[in-house]
Structures are given as structure tokens and as C-alpha cells.
Amino acid sequence: MSQRIKIKALLESKETDREVTVKGWVRTFRNNQFIALNDGSTNSNLQVVVDFENTDAALLKRLTTGAAISVVGQLVASLGKGQTVEVKAKEIEILGDCDPEKYPLQPKKHSLEFLREIAHLRFRTNTFGAIFRVRNTLAFAVHQFFQERGFIYLHTPIITASDAEGAGETFHVTNFDLANPPKADNGEVDFKQDFFGRATNLTVSGQLEGELGAMALSDIYTFGPTFRAENSNTTRHLAEFWMIEPEMAFYDLVDNMDLAEALLKYVIGYTLDKNKEDLEFLTQRLTEEEKQKPQQERSEMTLLEKLQFCLENDFQRLTYTEAIDILKESTPNKKKKFQYPIEGWGTDLQSEHERYLVEKHFKKPVILTDYPKAIKAFYMRQNEPDAKGHETVRAMDILFPGIGEIVGGSQREERLEKLEQRMDEMGIPKEELWWYLDTRRFGACPHAGFGLGFERLVLFVTGMGNIRDVIPFPRFPKNAEF
Amino acid sequence: MSQRIKIKALLESKETDREVTVKGWVRTFRNNQFIALNDGSTNSNLQVVVDFENTDAALLKRLTTGAAISVVGQLVASLGKGQTVEVKAKEIEILGDCDPEKYPLQPKKHSLEFLREIAHLRFRTNTFGAIFRVRNTLAFAVHQFFQERGFIYLHTPIITASDAEGAGETFHVTNFDLANPPKADNGEVDFKQDFFGRATNLTVSGQLEGELGAMALSDIYTFGPTFRAENSNTTRHLAEFWMIEPEMAFYDLVDNMDLAEALLKYVIGYTLDKNKEDLEFLTQRLTEEEKQKPQQERSEMTLLEKLQFCLENDFQRLTYTEAIDILKESTPNKKKKFQYPIEGWGTDLQSEHERYLVEKHFKKPVILTDYPKAIKAFYMRQNEPDAKGHETVRAMDILFPGIGEIVGGSQREERLEKLEQRMDEMGIPKEELWWYLDTRRFGACPHAGFGLGFERLVLFVTGMGNIRDVIPFPRFPKNAEF
Numbered sequence: 001m002s003q004r005i006k007i008k009a010l011l012e013s014k015e016t017d018r019e020v021t022v023k024g025w026v027r028t029f030r031n032n033q034f035i036a037l038n039d040g041s042t043n044s045n046l047q048v049v050v051d052f053e054n055t056d057a058a059l060l061k062r063l064t065t066g067a068a069i070s071v072v073g074q075l076v077a078s079l080g081k082g083q084t085v086e087v088k089a090k091e092i093e094i095l096g097d098c099d100p101e102k103y104p105l106q107p108k109k110h111s112l113e114f115l116r117e118i119a120h121l122r123f124r125t126n127t128f129g130a131i132f133r134v135r136n137t138l139a140f141a142v143h144q145f146f147q148e149r150g151f152i153y154l155h156t157p158i159i160t161a162s163d164a165e166g167a168g169e170t171f172h173v174t175n176f177d178l179a180n181p182p183k184a185d186n187g188e189v190d191f192k193q194d195f196f197g198r199a200t201n202l203t204v205s206g207q208l209e210g211e212l213g214a215m216a217l218s219d220i221y222t223f224g225p226t227f228r229a230e231n232s233n234t235t236r237h238l239a240e241f242w243m244i245e246p247e248m249a250f251y252d253l254v255d256n257m258d259l260a261e262a263l264l265k266y267v268i269g270y271t272l273d274k275n276k277e278d279l280e281f282l283t284q285r286l287t288e289e290e291k292q293k294p295q296q297e298r299s300e301m302t303l304l305e306k307l308q309f310c311l312e313n314d315f316q317r318l319t320y321t322e323a324i325d326i327l328k329e330s331t332p333n334k335k336k337k338f339q340y341p342i343e344g345w346g347t348d349l350q351s352e353h354e355r356y357l358v359e360k361h362f363k364k365p366v367i368l369t370d371y372p373k374a375i376k377a378f379y380m381r382q383n384e385p386d387a388k389g390h391e392t393v394r395a396m397d398i399l400f401p402g403i404g405e406i407v408g409g410s411q412r413e414e415r416l417e418k419l420e421q422r423m424d425e426m427g428i429p430k431e432e433l434w435w436y437l438d439t440r441r442f443g444a445c446p447h448a449g450f451g452l453g454f455e456r457l458v459l460f461v462t463g464m465g466n467i468r469d470v471i472p473f474p475r476f477p478k479n480a481e482f
Numbered sequence: 483m484s485q486r487i488k489i490k491a492l493l494e495s496k497e498t499d500r501e502v503t504v505k506g507w508v509r510t511f512r513n514n515q516f517i518a519l520n521d522g523s524t525n526s527n528l529q530v531v532v533d534f535e536n537t538d539a540a541l542l543k544r545l546t547t548g549a550a551i552s553v554v555g556q557l558v559a560s561l562g563k564g565q566t567v568e569v570k571a572k573e574i575e576i577l578g579d580c581d582p583e584k585y586p587l588q589p590k591k592h593s594l595e596f597l598r599e600i601a602h603l604r605f606r607t608n609t610f611g612a613i614f615r616v617r618n619t620l621a622f623a624v625h626q627f628f629q630e631r632g633f634i635y636l637h638t639p640i641i642t643a644s645d646a647e648g649a650g651e652t653f654h655v656t657n658f659d660l661a662n663p664p665k666a667d668n669g670e671v672d673f674k675q676d677f678f679g680r681a682t683n684l685t686v687s688g689q690l691e692g693e694l695g696a697m698a699l700s701d702i703y704t705f706g707p708t709f710r711a712e713n714s715n716t717t718r719h720l721a722e723f724w725m726i727e728p729e730m731a732f733y734d735l736v737d738n739m740d741l742a743e744a745l746l747k748y749v750i751g752y753t754l755d756k757n758k759e760d761l762e763f764l765t766q767r768l769t770e771e772e773k774q775k776p777q778q779e780r781s782e783m784t785l786l787e788k789l790q791f792c793l794e795n796d797f798q799r800l801t802y803t804e805a806i807d808i809l810k811e812s813t814p815n816k817k818k819k820f821q822y823p824i825e826g827w828g829t830d831l832q833s834e835h836e837r838y839l840v841e842k843h844f845k846k847p848v849i850l851t852d853y854p855k856a857i858k859a860f861y862m863r864q865n866e867p868d869a870k871g872h873e874t875v876r877a878m879d880i881l882f883p884g885i886g887e888i889v890g891g892s893q894r895e896e897r898l899e900k901l902e903q904r905m906d907e908m909g910i911p912k913e914e915l916w917w918y919l920d921t922r923r924f925g926a927c928p929h930a931g932f933g934l935g936f937e938r939l940v941l942f943v944t945g946m947g948n949i950r951d952v953i954p955f956p957r958f959p960k961n962a963e964f
Contacts, residue, residue, distance in 0.1 A: 004732060006632060006700065023732045025698070025925050039731075040699030041632055068927035070732075095732075096896065096926030103924050120917040121924070123698035132699065136634040143625055150488060150523055152618040157955045158640070158707045159653070159684075159722055161962045171641070171677070173653050173684065175711040178663050178671045189660045195653070195711055195721065197960035202641075202655065209955060209964060216507070216605035217522035217614065218488065225640045225706065229657040229677055239677065240641055249521075250486060250505045250552075250577075414578065435602040435964050442585050442603070443507050444578030445550035473639045473691060478679035480643040482691060482917050 004070075008041035016075050016085055022046060023070045023095070025124065028107045029063040035089075037071070040123070043130055043281050047078060047086040059092060065107050066098030066124070112469055119473055120482055127285060130278035131470055134271055135458045141270035142223060142244055142454075145263055151219040151246060156206030158225065161198050162432045169229040170201035171239075202227035206245050207449060208379075208436050211412065214247035214447055215439045221246040223454070231477050235466040236404070238455060240475035247449035253381075253394045253411040256448035257367050260398055260407050261315050263452070264365075269311050271461055272304075279304060279461075286463040299402075303463035306401065315365040315398065321345065321390065323368055326361060327353050345390060348375045354399045364401075371395040378422045380410040396450070403460050409450020416440040486552075490523035498557050498567055504528060505552045505577070507606065510589045511545040517571075519553070522605070525612055525763050529560060529568040541574060547589050548580030548606070594951055601955055602964055609767060612760035613952055616753055617940045623752035624705060624726055624936075627745055633701040633728060638688030640707065643680050644914045651711040652683035653721075684709035688727050689931060690861075690918050693894065696729035696929055697921045703728035705936070713959050717948040718886070720937060722957035729931035735863075735876045735893040738930035739849050742880055742889050743797050745934070746847075751793050753943055754786075761786060761943075768945040781884075785945040788883065797847040797880065803827065803872065805850055808843060809835050827872060830857045836881045846883075853877040860904045862892040878932070885942045891932020898922040 004021045005013075024039030024046070032052045036045035048071050052060060063069070070093040078086040100106075104118050105125065115122040122128040143153065159173050175195040176182070184190035191199040206222040213220040222245045229239065246259065272279060283303040290298045301309060318326075327333055327342040327349075340350045349368075358366050370383060370392040380393035398407035413419045419440055423430050430437060458470040468474035473482045486503045487495075506521030506528070514534045518527035530553050534542060545551070552575040560568040582588075586600050587607065597604040604610040625635065641655050657677040658664070666672035673681040688704040695702040704727040711721065728741065754761060765785040772780040783791060800808075809815055809824040809831075822832045831850075840848050852865060855873040862875035880889035895901045901922055905912050912919060940952040950956035955964045 008632065023927070024700070040634070040701075066925045068731075068925040095928065096922075096924075098925045099923075120694045120920060121698075123695055129698065132634060132636070132695070136636075139635050139637075140625055140629050143622055147622050150490065152522070152614060153621050154614070154618075154954055155621075155707075155724055157722060157957060157962070157964070159709075159957050159962055169657065171655050171657055172660060173655060174660065175651065175653055176660065178654060178656065178658065178660070178681075179665075181660050181663075183661075195713075195959060196957070196962035198962060199660075200962050212602045212964070213605055213614070213954065216603075216611065218506075219522075225637075227641075231677075240639065242637055249550075438602060440578075441581070442578075442587075443548045443550040443580045445505070446577065472636055472695065475639060475641050475678070477677060480639070480641055480678035480680060480682050482639070482694070 006041040007037065007039045007044070007046045010046060010075065011042065011044055011083070011085060013075070013085070016077050018075055019072065019090075020075045020087060021070065021072050022048070022087060024068070026063055026065055026067045026069060026098075028065060032060055035063060035069075035071075037069070038129075040129055043126055043133075043277050044083070047080060047083055048073065049086055049088050050092065051089065055092070059094065062094045062097055063092075064098050064100045064103075066103045066105060067094060068096035068098075069094055112466065116468055116474075123472075126281060128469075130275075130281050131458070131462050131464065132472065133278050134275050134282070134462050135470060137271045137274045138267050138458060138461060139223070139454070141267040142263070144270070145266045146219075146221045146246065149219065151221050152213065152217045154206075154210060154213045154217075154220040154222055155224065156203070156209040156222045158203050159196070159200050160203045161196065161200050162429075168204050170204060171227055171229045173200045173202055204228060205243065205451065207247065207451065208433070210245050210247040210449065211439060211447065212435065214249045214449070215443065215445070218249045219246070233477055235468075236456070238467055238471065238474055238476055241467075241471065242454040244452040244454055245449060247447065249445055249447045251411070251448040252446055253369060253396060253448060256409055256411060256450060257317065257369070257396055260396075260409060260450050260452070261367070264398070264407070264457075265311050267457070268307050268461060272307055272311075279307070282462050282464075289465075306463075307461065310365060313364045315367050316362040317367045317369065319370040320349075320368055320372065320392065321370065321386070323349070323353075323357060327356065330356060330361070332356060345388075346372050346374065351404050354404050358399045358401050366399045367396055368399065369394070369396045371397075376410070378426050378428050379412050379419065381413045382418055382422070394448075400456075400460055403456050406456045406460065407450050407452050409448065411446065411448040414440060414444045414446055416444070488523040489519065489521045489526070489528045492528060492557065493524065493526055493565070493567065495557070495567070498559050500557055501554065501572075502557045502569060503552065503554050504530070504569060506550070508545055508547055508549045508551060508580075510547060514542055517545060517551075517553075519551070520611075522611055525608055525615075525759050526565075529562060529565055530555065530574075531568055531570050532574065533571065537574070541576065544576045544579055545574075546580050546582045546585075548582075548585045548587060549576060550578035550580075551576055594948065598950055598956075605954075608763060610951075612757075612763050613940070613944050613946065614954065615760050616757050616764070616944050617952060619753045619756045620749050620940060620943060621705070621936070623749040624745070626752070627748045628701075628703045628728065631701065633703050634695065634699045636688075636692060636695045636699075636702040636704055637706065638685070638691040638704045640685050641678070641682050642685045643678065643682050644911075650686050652686060653709055653711045655682045655684060686710060687725065687933065689729065689933065690915070692727050692729040692931065693921060693929065694917065696731045696931070697925065697927070700731045701728070715959055717950075718938070720949055720953065720956055720958055723949075723953065724936040726934040726936055727931060729929065731927055731929045733893070733930040734928055735851060735878060735930060738891055738893060738932060739799065739851070739878055742878075742891060742932050742934070743849070746880070746889070746939075747793050749939070750789050750943060754789055754793075761789070764944050764946075771947075788945075789943065792847060795846045797849050798844040799849045799851065801852040802831075802850055802854065802874065803852065803868070805831070805835075805839060809838065812838060812843070814838060827870075828854050828856065833886050836886050837883075840881045840883050848881045849878055850881065851876070851878045853879070858892070860908050860910050861894050861901065863895045864900055864904070876930075882938075882942055885938050888938045888942065889932050889934050891930065893928065893930040896922060896926045896928055898926070
């Protein structure tokens with residue numbers, strides 16, 4: 001018997017009139033004659049034509065949606081619409097039955113909410129097949145981008161001993177019996193007896209450790225899971241998500257922005273090229289979904305157009321201070337349409353402000369820089385106060401249409417004194433971060449980096465609306481199923 | 483000023499007599515004249531020649547080991563040994579000083595134990611620079627291998643609700659106040675109030691979720707962190723380590739072995755090609771280290787020879803039963819040299835037995851298959867009992883010289899009844915794994931997969947002796963520093 005060929009390769013093959021073996025799952029079986037077979041290698045199904053007159057009726061009955069089958073047959077040019085080849089079956093073997101009475105996935109449209117409940121099966125739908133193929137390509141493109149530029153992929157630790165960055169609520173990691181954790185003489189939990197001999201938690205970012213690598217290897221990046229124990233039940237937040245965090249020695253903020261913009265364009269371009277069919281499918285899906293919305297809420301561009309637009313246009317770069325000026329003078333602010341009116345300099349921007357800048361004012365991705373020092377992390381490089389005495393840091397956030405912040409980064413404060421002073425002001429324990437401060441003691445240099453939330457990127461590229469739909473098994477408050 | 487060029491590119495460049503800018507860290511500065519400059523892009527240092535007669539004495543003093551500098555100068559052909567080009571400095575800027583009185587890394591040989599204490603700085607040594615560049619290449623090669631074959635990279639969850647696989651002790655994940663976890667009426671910890679509404683822990687394997695992906699996408703792989711809360715203080719175990727776990731629909735055990743062998747050969751070959759210089763350095767390091775050992779404990783092959791050998795030879799495949807026969811008849815067994823003598827069929831093999839097979843008997847990597855059912859996991863496909871009534875499963879372990887088990891895998895039990903029966907026998911709660919069992923209810927098919935411990939692979943390829951030296955920041959009992 002000939003070796004199994006995947007459907008993607010088979011549909012691209014020009015060489016017909018040969019015997020092939022295909023394996024996959026039945027999507028539909030119509031007229032007792034046409035099997036639409038899918039093996040996940042592509043969104044397209046292969047049409048398998050069954051010679052029903054010469055096929056056992058018992059076998060025909062078992063060709064139900066979801067059944068796993070193996071087919072040996074002749075690959076021939078197809079006369080049907082939407083396909084160039086099909087397989088005339090010679091032998092069909094049922095590998096695994098699928099009882100249509102019990103199988104939750106039927107050949108009809110299921111809601112995304114329902115499919116989230118059966119995340120173990122949703123890979124078998126067109127939408128989720130496309131999403132996870134696109135996600136795969138984006139992940140590989142990230143690696144390829146950095147490898148082409150000589151970056152070193154660094155696995156920073158997942159279990160850490162401090163939440164010194166203050167990036168958010170952390171999950172505790174312990175091997176104590178939670179019913180009865182050992183107490184020290186003072187009545188407090190005795191973490192000396194815990195697995196690591198101290199209190200530990202799940203990382204919120206690999207940045208600080210990433211900087212350690214950059215201070216020797218020049219350019220590194222992480223790509224790993226990060227965690228937030230925040231009770232956010234939104235379409236934009238997960239308790240467990242993947243981040244990409246490059247750190248580059250000898251980079252300033254402009255180099256940093258250039259790299260981030262190049263990365264986003266590279267991975268989007270790579271995916272447009274590799275997953276054309278999946279993105280066409282997802283574009284159509286989004287267009288249909290938007291038809292349910294009132295006219296003014298629909299996007300002006302299709303998904304494919306939006307992706308193309310990102311590739312072809314420079315991201316708009318401006319400072320926080322410039323953005324505040326634009327927002328203050330904006331129509332929604334003057335007409336009091338913002339929930340949080342822009343009054344003065346210094347407050348953080350809300351999602352409505354970011355969306356106004358990106359979607360209404362500039363109509364393209366925006367990079368905001370030089371945020372107020374008071375609203376940013378301790379490790380960001382401090383600017384000299386401006387003429388008005390405003391204190392800012394060399395931060396940058398990249399804002400994307402429909403997504404908001406997709407990248408957050410900064411040039412890092414490499415001056416030991418400034419860094420220590422800021423840590424003191426913000427109450428960050430220096431003794432816990434002795435190793436981080438060592439990089440400023442021994443051969444410090446200007447450097448910069450950023451974090452890219454991988455699921456937000458996948459959300460943007462797939463045009464999906466809920467972040468729970470772009471990671472295989474989402475983790476969020478009260479949910480750790482599968 | 484010309485743009486910075488990385489040292490790797492510069493040393494490979496043929497185009498001399500031009501002005502260049504280089505940035506990096508001083509490794510040594512000798513005779514007030516020769517800076518050995520390293521930027522982590524390669525193991526080799528760039529020689530920067532200082533015109534000391536025309537350079538400020540105060541600046542010369544600051545050219546200490548570890549200092550970060552920027553140099554503008556002329557790239558010229560070098561007359562010195564071991565380098566083809568060097569840079570005649572025109573301008574040197576100190577970016578970050580490094581006080582030689584305080585800097586822990588001096589230009590001398592430090593022990594690996596000492597460097598483990600300062601893991602935040604060890605990237606700056608030749609040995610660890612080479613290790614982490616090799617690790618990077620291996621990681622990328624893994625992705626490339628699977629991408630070339632149409633596999634989908636799947637991010638399986640890190641936080642999970644069950645340790646149903648029974649692969650080992652797990653870490654608890656919680657956002658309870660550990661001093662005072664809420665109790666239910668029955669006095670037990672009330673996990674309903676925990677973040678996820680149930681008890682959760684860190685994953686020990688992504689396999690079960692990986693199978694869910696394979697049952698729709700055909701071929702998937704994971705590459706992520708996994709965890710064991712085991713009190714193992716050995717040179718082979720970590721509490722946090724990275725695993726690669728492919729799962730393939732329509733694969734049997736032979737396909738599985740073929741894939742695993744191809745993967746190992748591919749990534750080793752890729753790294754031999756990409757990191758020649760690093761591997762030459764590590765080979766020399768190992769040879770020197772082995773000179774400290776008695777003759778009979780030294781390897782017969784150098785590191786490079788060992789890697790080449792793995793590429794060029796088929797791995798030896800045999801069943802557990804055949805291995806037992808060989809071991810029973812072996813000289814060390816007959817001479818009672820094994821700590822655990824081989825008496826009969828059915829017991830697990832110890833490291834000494836595996837090493838005998840790999841290093842003495844076959845003298846090459848070995849794949850053992852068809853282990854006793856009693857010592858393997860519930861999800862492995864059950865063989866028919868053999869003539870002697872021995873019950874085995876379609877497992878396979880790949881054993882490597884010096885490392886032992888580097889891959890463990892199996893064909894999976896796709897027959898629902900057999901699987902459920904085995905779960906019952908082993909006390910594995912079926913209701914917790916309802917989603918896993920669903921794949922056997924709906925369109926099941928023969929499939930297989932394996933797990934490759936990434937750090938063990940890095941250990942083998944770098945020739946290092948302690949797994950704590952091949953991951954940036956190792957996690958082990960009583961240690962979560964950095």
C-alpha cells in the first residue's frame with residue numbers, strides 16, 4: 001500500500017491518475033457518495049468519491065461526521081466546483097467510529113461560546129483549524145525573525161522567587177499541603193520548609209532575567225508563558241498567556257521601536273504568505289460576523305486589507321505629551337464623549353483614548369513614547385525633565401486597531417544611581433534584586449527591550465474577538481478545564 | 483559614525499581597511515595595548531589595538547575585564563596568531579565601568595560550581611556563551627524540523643487541574659493566602675474559592691492535551707516548560723525543565739521511532755553545522771576535564787566524534803525482552819557487578835543496565851521497545867500477551883551514551899475499552915479525564931508520540947556533566963535564585 005499523503009500536499013499536487021492513501025476525519029458525507037475528508041493539514045477538504053453501489057451498506061452507515069477513516073483510491077482530476085482533484089475510493093477502512101447521536105460537533109454552525117465548552121474538540125472545526133495553523137505560523141515566524149538577526153532564544157525561569165517587577169498579582173507555587181502549611185515560631189508560614197526554601201510564584205515577565213543574558217550575549221529573546229492572577233473576565237485578558245520579550249544591549253529607544261515595528265511587519269507578512277487560505281477563510285468569517293452589527297460598528301477594511309495595511313504603512317510615532325495635546329483638542333473630548341475626559345498631563349490613557357488615536361485620528365498603528373515617569377515601571381530610563389518640568393521615561397507602547405496595546409517596552413535605566421533611587425521611591429526591595437543591580441555595577445551599557453503579548457498578536461491576525469479563542473486551552477477565573 | 487557591527491560578522495568579513503564601530507565587553511587588556519573584546523555573538527574575541535601612547539592614561543585604566551566599551555576604528559588584516567582581522571582603535575568610549583576589585587569574574591578559570599552561584603554573570607564566560615548559543619540553535623532546529631514536516635506548534639496549558647497522568651509529584655498553584663486558606667464546612671481546603679475554582683498544579687506533561695490537537699490537526703508538537711516537585715538533587719534532574727512532545731495521528735510505533743531518530747539526527751546535524759566553533763570549544767573543554775579522570779573513565783571518543791557518530795549510525799532497536807536476555811547473559815551480571823542483578827523479566831531497567839547496553843554492548847544509541855505493561859503509563863497501547871504470557875505495551879525509550887533516557891514515547895491506546903480498563907486498574911479517575919476519553923469515543927485512530935527532555939539533549943550536545951549548567955537559571959530543591 002502506498003504511504004499516506006497529507007491532504008494539503010495532495011491538493012497542491014498536479015500529478016493525477018495514481019493510487020494514493022489518505023487518512024483523516026469525515027466532515028460530511030452526502031448523497032451516500034461524497035465524503036468531505038479533512039486531516040487538519042489545510043482548511044480545504046478532500047472530496048472522496050464512494051462507489052456506493054459496490055460498497056457494503058454497513059460501512060456506508062459508519063461514514064458519519066467525525067469518523068476517522070483511511071482511504072486507498074485513485075487521485076483524479078475533479079469536475080466538481082472548488083477543487084481540482086478528488087479521490088475515487090477503492091478501499092475505505094473505518095479507523096474510529098463517531099456516533100452521530102452523541103457527537104457534539106454537527107455539520108452546522110456552532111457558537112464560539114459553545115465551542116469554548118468543548119475546547120478539546122474545537123480543533124476539528126474550520127475556524128479553529130485556521131486559528132491554530134495561523135498561531136503556529138506566527139510563532140515560527142517570531143523565531144525565524146530573531147534567528148535571522150543573531151538573537152539568542154533564552155529560556156527564563158517560570159518559577160521565580162520575587163514579584164519585584166510589580167507587574168501584577170502572581171500565583172503562588174508551593175508543594176506544601178495547603179490544608180496545613182508549616183508555621184514558624186512567629187506564627188507565619190515557614191517558607192524555609194517549602195520546596196525552594198522560600199516563597200515562590202509564577203513569573204509575570206522574563207524581562208529582568210532577559211537583561212542578564214543581553215549583558216553578555218548582546219541580543220536575546222524569550223518566548224514563554226507568563227501569568228497574572230488578576231480577576232479579569234474580559235475578552236482581552238488571560239491568567240496564562242505567552243509573551244515574547246527581546247532585550248538588546250547597545251540599543252536606544254529608536255532602535256527598539258525599529259525592531260518592534262520590523263518584527264510585527266515580518267510575522268504578519270510571513271503569515272499572509274504561508275496561510276493565505278486560512279486568512280481568506282477568517283476574513284470571510286469576520287465579514288459575516290460583522291454583518292450582524294450596525295453599519296457604523298463594522299470595520300472599514302476587511303481582515304486581509306487590515307493586515308496588508310499594517311505592512312505597507314509606517315507606524316505613527318509620537319510622544320505621550322503630543323498625544324495628550326491631540327486628545328485634549330479632539331472632538332469627543334470637547335463634546336464630552338469620553339468616559340474619562342482628558343484634562344491635564346500625567347494620567348494614564350484609557351482604551352477609549354488609544355482607540356481614538358489609532359482608529360480615528362491616525363487610522364494606523366501608533367507608537368507612543370516618553371510616558372510620565374509616575375505611571376511606568378522602575379526600570380525605564382529617565383529623561384531629563386522638559387521645559388514644563390514634566391518627568392518622563394523612555395517608554396514606548398505600540399497600539400493596534402481593535403487590540404490596543406500589543407507591545408510595551410522601553411530603553412532601560414542603565415545608571416545604577418538613578419535606578420536605585422527609583423526603586424527606593426517605588427518601594428522595590430533592592431536586596432531581592434541584587435543580581436539585577438549587578439548588571440549596572442559591572443559593565444553596564446545602554447540597552448532596551450519590549451514585550452509582545454503573543455495572544456494579542458494572534459487575535460489581531462485572525463480577526464477574532466475573544467482572546468479565549470486564540471489559545472488552545474484558555475485559563476481564566478474559575479476555569480482550568482482540560 | 484558607522485553603525486555597530488557584531489563581532490561574528492566582522493570576523494567573517496573579508497573587506498578590510500574600512501572604519502567600523504564595535505561594542506562589547508572587555509575580556510582582557512594586555513600590555514596596555516591589546517583588548518580582547520567579546521559581544522556574545524561568537525566565542526572568538528576581536529582584538530582591538532590601542533594606540534596607548536596617544537590615549538589618555540585615565541581611560542587606559544578603565545579598560546578592565548568586564549567593562550562595556552564602544553570602539554570606532556579601522557578594520558585591518560591582523561598579523562597576530564589566531565585571527566585574520568583586528569581593529570586599530572581611533573576612539574574608545576567607556577559605556578560602563580567594571581571595578582576589578584569587586585567583579586567576581588576574573589580572567590582565570592572558575593569552577594562550574596562557583597559560576598552556578600553567579601548564574602547572572604556566567605553568560606559572560608566562554609563556556610556558558612558556547613552552551614547558550616548551542617542551546618539556542620538546538621531549540622530553533624527543533625522548530626525547523628517540525629515545521630518542515632507540517633507539524634503544528636501547540637501551546638498546551640501550564641496550569642492544569644489534574645495530575646491524572648501520574649507522571650510525578652506536582653507543584654500546587656494557588657492564589658490563596660497560604661497562611662490562611664479558606665476551609666469548607668467539612669474542614670477541608672475550599673478550592674472552590676481558589677482562582678480557578680478548583681485545585682490546580684503545574685503541568686508534568688502536555689501530552690494528553692497534545693493528543694487532542696493531533697486528533698484534528700494530524701501532527702502537532704509542544705515545546706514548553708514542565709515541572710516535577712521531586713526532591714532529586716542529581717546532575718540529571720531539574721524541578722523546571724523544557725520538553726518537546728510531538729503527537730501524530732495515524733502513526734504506529736515504528737513511525738514514532740523513525741520520527742524521533744530523525745529529529746535527534748536533524749538537530750545534532752544542524753548544530754554541528756551552525757555552531758562549529760562553539761562545539762570545538764566545548765570539545766576541548768571536555769577533553770581537558772576528562773584528563774583529570776582515571777584513564778578507564780575517559781570517553782573513547784571526543785565530543786565532536788560522539789556527535790558525528792550519532793549522525794552516522796542507525797540507532798539499535800530491540801525489545802525490552804531481548805534486552806533482558808542480553809543483560810542476563812552479560813559479563814557484569816554474571817560477575818555480579820551490577821548493583822541490581824538482572825534476575826527475571828518484568829523489572830524496570832536501572833541506569834547501570836541502560837549504560838551497559840548503550841556504552842558497552844551496542845556502543846551506540848539504543849531504542850528499547852515493548853516494555854512490561856506494569857511499569858509503564860496507562861495510555862500506552864497494549865500488546866497481545868506473548869507466548870510466555872508476558873504483557874507488554876508499545877512503549878519506546880531512546881537511550882543515549884552518558885545521558886540515559888533522552889526520549890520516552892509510545893503508540894497510544896486508542897481502544898476505549900482497553901484504555902478504560904487500564905485506568906480502572908491503575909486507579910486513574912476517568913471522570914477527570916472525560917475530555918481525553920472523548921477522543922476515543924469520537925473518531926479515534928491509531929496514534930503515537932514521544933517526549934524529548936530538552937535539557938538532556940543540550941547536555942548531550944554540549945558534553946556538560948550537570949544539567950544545572952545547560953539551563954540559564956536552574957530550579958532545584960532549595961534553589962530559585964535569580
